[in-house]
Amino acid sequence: MMLSDFSITKHELRYKNPFTISGKTFTSKEVFYITLTDQEGCRATGECAPFPQFGTESVEAAGILLKSLSAEKINPGFLQGIKAKYPAVHAGMEQALLQLRMLHGERTESLFPGIRLKSSVKVNGVTGISDYESTISKIRGLLAEGYHVIKMKTGRPDPEDDIETVKRVRGELGYDFGLRLDLNGAWDVQKTCKYLPKLDQYNIEYVEQPVQLLHDFLHIKGCSSIPVAADESLMSFLAAMNIIENELAQVFIIKPAVLGGVTEALRIISLAEANGIKPVVTTSLESSLGKRMAVFCAAALKEDIHCGLSTAGMISNDPTTDIYPVNSGVISLGNHLL
Structure with a gap:
């Protein structure tokens, strides 16, 4: 061309x-x-x-x-x-x-031999760090909008506040929805091994990036029954291979916009699926234009997995119209535009 x-x-x-x-x-x-x-x-x-x-x-x-x-x-x-x-x-x-x-x-x-795109993608809702009442109110609202899986940002200065928030969310809203936690590397190895087991009883789908360094994933293996997701540590195909070879995570958070694009993201998805790793595709807080890459890759997943694609509404001045809005927790793909 x-x-x-x-x-x-x-x-x-x-x-x-x-x-x-x-x-x-x-x-x-x-x-x-x-x-x-x-x-x-x-x-x-x-x-x-x-x-x-x-x-x-x-x-x-x-x-x-x-x-x-x-x-x-x-x-x-x-x-x-x-x-x-x-x-x-x-x-x-x-x-x-x-x-x-x-x-x-x-x-x-012809662009991606072997790839078959689904006509729709399920999406998880997201709530940030806030006080107990605001967090519960936000999640209640997301559930009313039709979301069935919620990702809750955690990593408060006192880990006990995170534990208490999860306890109250489950206590008031129940267990009829999936709950994911995202620590964004807020804990060290000692805190992870001390506090993560306290969350085992709350049916957490997985916890994202509890520690900052990939090396530290090795030291938190087995400290909790909750699956661990690699997010910031998943920076390349080589990093993905390293995580798999050393059994450091059970979930991959895949961000096409930071991994080099659709082709590289699809390579990592294929690697994950072949090795029993759950791939969850998310945006990296780009505009609605870049979001299209993530939606495309999410539609290529073999399993029906809720992905992190509801971030367009977080931007107050998006230069691009969102052609993939979320309705009742689902995105319809239409013509599969990139």
Whole structure:
């Protein structure tokens, strides 16, 4: 495919409520929209959403690379060369290129042999860290909207407050819905081994990233019956292989926008499914344009798994219309647009 034009637009996404990951609080995020035009006049746009906390290049590094490019420089060899060092740029470039190929009539079956997309994807609801009453009220509202699985952010300064919150949620709202916990690396090994077993009785589906370092996953093995999910530690295909070989996690949180794009995410999904690891696809708080990559990958899962795709509403100034809104806890795919 020959390109005739290339352009970038920088956007600052502003979040309605601050969120904290690995000790860093975010109120906004800078992303780049990459627009490619081919010689037939077809135009497509992909999103580059750097997230260094998840192993991508920085916004500054992505910007320098993108500003140095021209349509003539973008080819398969170039893309392969930047994949490891610039996964966010690669993801945005790949998204735009895949769109162009689809505009020219290529179908999913030819782009990704062996992949069969579902017509809909189940989605989990999300609640942030708050006081007991607000957390319970938020979850009650999500259940009323039709969500059947809830991911609850945890990692309060006092772990006992997390334990008490889970206890009250189950006590007041019952066990008729799935409950996932996301610690974002807030605990160390000692805290994890002390407090995670206290949650065993509450039927937790899994806990995401209880400790920051992948090495520490080794030291929390067996301390609780709750499955552990690798999130921030799952930065590449090699990291995925390492986790599987050392039996460090039972769940993979797969973020296409930070792993290098759809193709790499699908490789990791295939690896997980072949090794009995549960793959859960989520966004990484990019705009609704980048969200399309995550929805596409979630639809490719063999099992019917609730995925983390309800984040578009967290952005107050989304530059793109969300073509995959959540209705009653479900996203309908329609024409499988990227």
